[in-house]
Amino acid sequence: MADPFLSIQHVRKSFGATTVVEDFNLDVESGEFVSFLGPSGCGKTTVLRMVAGFEEPSAGKIVVSGKDITRLKPNQRNVGMVFQAYALFPNLTVAQNIGFGLKVVGMPRADIDARVAEMLGIIKLPQMADRYPYQLSGGQQQRIALARAIAPKPKLLLLDEPLSALDAKVRVSLREEIRSIQKKLGITTIFVTHDQEEALSISDRIAVMYGGKAEQVGTPFEIYNRPATKFVANFVGTLNVLEGTVTDPAAGTVRVNSEQISLQGKLNGSKSGDTLSLALRPEAISLGRQPGRDSSLSGEISEVHFLGSVIRVRVGIGGSTVSLDTFNSPATPPPAVGEKAEISFSSSDMLVLH
Amino acid sequence: MKSGKFWAWLVFALGAAYFFIPLIATVEFSMRMRRGEYSFDAYKVVLGDARFQATFGYSVLAAVFTIILGVLIVVPAAYWIRLRLPQLRPIVEFITLLPLVIPAIVIVFGYIRMYGSNSPLPFLATDTGTNALLVIGYATLALPYMYRAVDTGLRTIDVRTLTEAAQILGAGWGTIITRVILPNVLIAVLSGAFLTFAIVIGEFTMASLLNRPAFGPYLQNIGANRAYEPAALAIIAFAITWGCMSLIQILSRFAPRSANRPN
DSSP states (O other): OOOOSEEEEEEEEEETTEEEEEEEEEEEOTTOEEEEEOOTTSSHHHHHHHHHTSSOOSEEEEEETTEEOTTOOGGGSOEEEEOTTOOOOTTSOHHHHHHHHHHHTTOOHHHHHHHHHHHHHHTTOGGGTTOOGGGSOHHHHHHHHHHHHHTTOOSEEEEESTTTTSOHHHHHHHHHHHHHHHHHHTOEEEEEESOHHHHHHHOSEEEEEETTEEEEEEOHHHHHHSOSSHHHHHHSSOOEEEEEEEEETTTTEEEETTEEEEOTTSOTTOOTTOEEEEEEOGGGOEESOOTTOOEEEEEEEEEEEEOSSEEEEEEEETTEEEEEEEEOOTTSOOOOTTOEEEEEEOGGGOEEEO | OHHHHHHHHHHHHHHHHHHHHHHHHHHHHHTOOSTTSOOSHHHHHHHHOHHHHHHHHHHHHHHHHHHHHHHHHHHHHHHHHHHTOGGGHHHHHHHHHHHHHSOHHHHHHHHHHHSSTTSSSOGGGSHHHHHHHHHHHHHHHHHHHHHHHHHHHHHTSOHHHHHHHHHHTTOOHHHIIIIIIHHHTHHHHHHHHHHHHHHHHHOOHHHHHTTOOOHHHHHHHHHHHOSSHHHHHHHHHHHHHHHHHHHHHHHHHHSOHHHHSOO
């Protein structure tokens, strides 16, 4: 197997007595788009800053294209970076900002101009060359920051929450643009975000981080549908958690609110009488019995929220509440609060959280 | 509402009178050199005096060197403290305030003892050395103003992120300071430079005790021996000060917009 393009090996970072990153390992293939997803303080930005060279790991090493860059200064790494706060140089025009890295390496004037024009074309702002950063909107500034980062053709592109300071609509359009530019240039990219939708929508793989460690690394599909830990299951997407008691470990049956559910092959190591946390995504649940769904639970509708195309229904089952969405159908009135209801699902969709 | 306006105008008029009456009186007195009529004789005498030209030229040159020295010391120091050593800021602020507390005469006597012709660093043994010592002394006197001006300028930009953005694009420290940091604090540096200029032009104690042909001792000498010329000199000094302020205003229009309008 070929060596990975970027390899972060057993990296640890401590500030005094506080360890913010602990034994972090990740291999990234060339051209891959990997997101670090996690709550504030999970260490995702610290890992990114260690890759950039702004922080030195307390232990471990970082290898790019087979070369150990752990002790290299940021200006020796040939890495591009986009910051949350744009960080455009306020005294320089857009063209000068984009050409900054090229000028630093001593590229001839004509080549700089050509590359700047090419970059402005890629980010679709060709008319902005002579503007100053203060004359641009947040989205435009971040596009310029992206152009500036990729202009010197870096080996690796680091994006540190680049969309956090933008409004919702611009965030969506810019994230799609970032992904499209990344694919077009084939540049290996690490993207830090705390927004799961962002990470799920644009990444090849996601590293979900918590407490300075990578809880799970996988494709968005794997992360969402097969979360490896309770934290990943809770952090990524909406999750309904139900308490269940193991009744027959050999047969794989669990009792939830006096109803038996078969979870064959998912109860590894559980004993009879053990209490388990069982999780279901809202989209895996249907209201009423549905063909192809092998399990069901009974309860009472506690809340109904009309959201236009979708109706969000909460059903009380024992001491728990299960949330599910149904499509709005003009011919069918929405369920009423207080009605008895049955929810159905496939037992294969039920996750056992360890 | 009307009463409020009246009091506001009254306070303004009193303030303006406090400022302008002595100024007008000085102008008026400076023009009474010729008996029975107003004239610019005092100004002609002052401007035609070779000592005025020599001492003023000397002080302007000393001010330019002081500004250069101040910028070279203060900009990197204030930048580094903001970037890497924020915990040292209170200590550095205290040190930069010391020239306001310690009288110039104490500093200059210290210099004379430390850098006399018999000391290991005999600055005072030569004219050039003494001039250099005077510039160093002036830079010390201007430190509180220069440091505060630059520090305030640095506060208007995100020093850390801009530095990191430049670093990741391959820039070294020299490029970062000259192409990113300095242009963005230029207005602040100019303010500090103007204050330094004002201090140096009128400074008496250090120049006098180091026996330098500066403008301050000349002003004192004229003031002690003439009647109308000191008033004319005061007005000329005032005009120079206002000229400097106007120059700062004009220069600020050409400075990077961001320094005035940070993101």
